[in-house]
Amino acid sequence: MGKNKGILFAADVLEEDKLIEIISDVSPFISMIKIGNLLFYEHSFKIIKKIKDIISIPIIADLKLLDMPNMASRITELAVNNGVDGIIVAGAIGQEGIIACQEILRDKYLFVFTQFTHCGGLINDREADEYVKLALHLECSGVQVPATKKGRVKQIKEIVGDKLIIISCGIGTQKFYTEENYGPEIGSALIDGADYEIIGRSIYNPKLPISSPKEAALLAFEKIKNIL
Amino acid sequence: MGKNKGILFAADVLEEDKLIEIISDVSPFISMIKIGNLLFYEHSFKIIKKIKDIISIPIIADLKLLDMPNMASRITELAVNNGVDGIIVAGAIGQEGIIACQEILRDKYLFVFTQFTHCGGLINDREADEYVKLALHLECSGVQVPATKKGRVKQIKEIVGDKLIIISCGIGTQKFYTEENYGPEIGSALIDGADYEIIGRSIYNPKLPISSPKEAALLAFEKIKNIL
Numbered sequence: 470m471g472k473n474k475g476i477l478f479a480a481d482v483l484e485e486d487k488l489i490e491i492i493s494d495v496s497p498f499i500s501m502i503k504i505g506n507l508l509f510y511e512h513s514f515k516i517i518k519k520i521k522d523i524i525s526i527p528i529i530a531d532l533k534l535l536d537m538p539n540m541a542s543r544i545t546e547l548a549v550n551n552g553v554d555g556i557i558v559a560g561a562i563g564q565e566g567i568i569a570c571q572e573i574l575r576d577k578y579l580f581v582f583t584q585f586t587h588c589g590g591l592i593n594d595r596e597a598d599e600y601v602k603l604a605l606h607l608e609c610s611g612v613q614v615p616a617t618k619k620g621r622v623k624q625i626k627e628i629v630g631d632k633l634i635i636i637s638c639g640i641g642t643q644k645f646y647t648e649e650n651y652g653p654e655i656g657s658a659l660i661d662g663a664d665y666e667i668i669g670r671s672i673y674n675p676k677l678p679i680s681s682p683k684e685a686a687l688l689a690f691e692k693i694k695n696i697l
Numbered sequence: 698m699g700k701n702k703g704i705l706f707a708a709d710v711l712e713e714d715k716l717i718e719i720i721s722d723v724s725p726f727i728s729m730i731k732i733g734n735l736l737f738y739e740h741s742f743k744i745i746k747k748i749k750d751i752i753s754i755p756i757i758a759d760l761k762l763l764d765m766p767n768m769a770s771r772i773t774e775l776a777v778n779n780g781v782d783g784i785i786v787a788g789a790i791g792q793e794g795i796i797a798c799q800e801i802l803r804d805k806y807l808f809v810f811t812q813f814t815h816c817g818g819l820i821n822d823r824e825a826d827e828y829v830k831l832a833l834h835l836e837c838s839g840v841q842v843p844a845t846k847k848g849r850v851k852q853i854k855e856i857v858g859d860k861l862i863i864i865s866c867g868i869g870t871q872k873f874y875t876e877e878n879y880g881p882e883i884g885s886a887l888i889d890g891a892d893y894e895i896i897g898r899s900i901y902n903p904k905l906p907i908s909s910p911k912e913a914a915l916l917a918f919e920k921i922k923n924i925l
Contacts, residue, residue, distance in 0.1 A: 481768070483775075506734075506764065507772050513741040535761045535787055536734065537815060539872040540709070544735050547711075559763055561789065565817035587765060589793035591827065599819065644767040 474659065474697045475500030476689055477529070477636050479669030480520075483511055489523060491673050495686035496524045501665060503557075505531040514551035527554035533582050534558040538569035545573040557582050557613060560592070560600025567607050578610040578634075583625075586615040586639030586652065594621070601625055604633055615639045616658040616666070626662030637663035641671030641689075655689050659696045666693070702887065702925045703728030704917055705757070705864055707897030708748075711739055717751060719901050723914035724752045729893060731785075733759040742779035755782035761810050762786040766797035773801040785810050785841060788820070788828025795835050806838040806862075811853075814843040814867030814880065822849070829853055832861055843867045844886040844894070854890030865891035869899030869917075883917050887924045894921070 478499040482488040492502065502524065508516055509530070517528055530553045534541055541562060548556055555578025558570060570579055581604040583597040584590060597614075604612050611634030614625045622637050629635065637658035643650045649670075658666050668689055675685035706727040710716040720730065730752065736744055737758070745756055758781045762769055769790060776784055783806025786798060798807055809832040811825040812818060825842075832840050839862030842853045850865050857863065865886035871878045877898075886894050896917055903913035 483771075505768065506760070506762075507768060507775065509738050510742045510772060510775055514738045532734070533763045534734075535763060535810075537813065537872075538817070540733065540735060543711075544738060547735065547738055559787070559789075561787075561819045563813070563817040563819045565815065582763075585765065585791070587793065589766070589791040591789045591791045591824075591831075596819075596824075603819075644765075 473500050474664045475693065476686070477501040477503055477665040477667045478672060478686070479503045479505070479531075479667050480673065481505055481507060481669050482673050483507060485512060485516070485519070488516075489519065491682045492520060493523050494681070494683040495672055496526070498686035498690035499526065501527045501529055503529045503531045503667060506533070514547060514553075517548075517551045517553050521552050527578065528552070529555040529557060529578060529580065531557045534566070534570070535562050536566070538565045541566045542569040542573055545570045549573055549577065554578060555580065555610065560597070560603065564603060564607065567603065567609065571607065571609075580611045580613055580634070580636060581609055582613045584615060584618070586617040586643065594618075597621075598628070601628055601633075605629060608632075610634055611636055611664070613638055613667070614663065616653045616661075616663070617643075622658050622661040622663050634665065635663040636665040636667055638667040640666045640668050642674070642676070644670060656693045656696050659693055701728050702892045703894075703921065704914070705729040705731055705893040705895045706900060706914070707731045707733070707759075707895050708901065709733055709735060709897050710901050711735060713740060713744070713747070716744075717747065719910045720748060721751050722909070722911040723900055724754070726914040726918035727754065729755045729757055731757045731759045731895060734761070742775060742781075745776075745779045745781050749780050755806065756780070757783040757785060757806060757808065759785045762794070762798070763790050764794070766793045769794045770797040770801055773798045777801055777805065782806060783808065783838065788825070788831065792831060792835065795831065795837065799835065799837075808839045808841055808862070808864060809837055810841045812843060812846070814845040814871065825849075826856070829856055829861075833857060838862055839864055839892070841866055841895070842891070844881045844889075844891070845871075850886050850889035850891050862893065863891040864893040864895055866895040868894045868896050870902070870904070872898060884921045884924050887921055
């Protein structure tokens with residue numbers, strides 16, 4: 470499993486035709502794709518194979534899995550049987566839960582979600598650090614770290630070095646609740662030590678003068694090319 | 698929304714025909730039904746309507762939702778559009794996440810998952826108490842409390858009184874990982890102050906001499922009848 474860098478596209482587009490169209494358009498510019506629970510609840514895990522048919526980059530199921538080890542194992546097995554290349558689990562799932570998933574995933578990706586991009590989530594830095602240490606101890610693939618929490622990517626990079634992949638969320642346009650906000654600039658988390666920047670809304674719902682997801686992805690790709 | 702007591706059946710049966718058959722068989726003896734992520738990943742939220750066609754008791758989607766407020770809102774909306782009567786969110790979702798869900802749910806159930814039945818999950822009593830207080834503060838429907846952690850149901854009952862419904866997990870047969878264990882006896886959490894006991898495996902996968910899910914559900918129902 471090679472360690473690359475670049476854009477992890479958060480494809481939170483509910484409507485299937487639009488989803489497939491956007492993924493096709495942006496695929497030359499992204500390194501991985503992340504599918505979240507909203508899409509799985511609408512389409513089931515079968516959507517993974519439909520995306521796999523049109524791209525060859527890794528598809529990560531962002532489950533934020535938080536279940537008992539036996540159930541975590543059953544869910545991971547279902548995901549793998551549907552063609553997933555990796556999953557994201559919640560840090561609070563704990564050691565036994567992660568091991569249960571790893572036994573099914575083998576060399577596929579397992580990322581540990583540490584904390585939210587917004588300040589309202591109830592996971593503080595101390596708890597997030599505990600999840601990072603657990604991910605190191607269990608030799609997970611990587612950790613998800615918010616770019617919106619100042620200094621966190623740098624801090625975590627110092628802890629994990631090159632042992633874990635850092636995927637960083639909260640880049641570009643965010644929709645916290647009803648209003649849109651702007652997170653750190655594209656490229657800034659990579660400069661701080663992240664390996665992948667999770668970019669969603671800025672690509673699938675670009676703002677004028679950017680006219681399409683394809684153009685947005687190309688611009689993001691150009692922006693980070695020199696950093697990588 | 699009336700407050701009742703009894704069995705909350707955890708219907709973790711993946712195969713659709715078997716799931717529908719078991720639910721039909723046990724429905725006279727259960728008060729609510731809980732569908733988890735495993736089934737949604739296999740069947741999508743469309744499975745909710747199929748279950749709704751055969752029973753009239755509340756269907757709770759056990760999402761252990763742990764997403765940003767905007768995404769939590771979109772997921773809750775999708776669940777409601779598919780006919781759900783309530784959802785379970787992870788306590789770490791925080792205040793803004795819960796409010797986002799409540800605005801969509803209105804008078805439907807919102808339960809807050811506090812901590813795991815097994816000791817390996819990384820949510821301690823202090824954090825779980827924080828989630829319970831948040832659920833009280835936000836006037837959620839109730840909280841999920843493990844019956845397996847000695848004294849927790851009693852403690853939480855003292856805190857929430859009759860303001861929150863307590864649904865208690867870890868009753869009867871448990872599959873922690875590969876081996877099966879036995880949690881507290883059916884009825885014990887109700888005695889401690891819970892309103893509903895979450896029972897799954899003991900009903901859908903009964904052990905001899907109990908010969909069927911229907912018989913297991915009837916026996917559980919008879920066992921708790923005198924407590925209620």
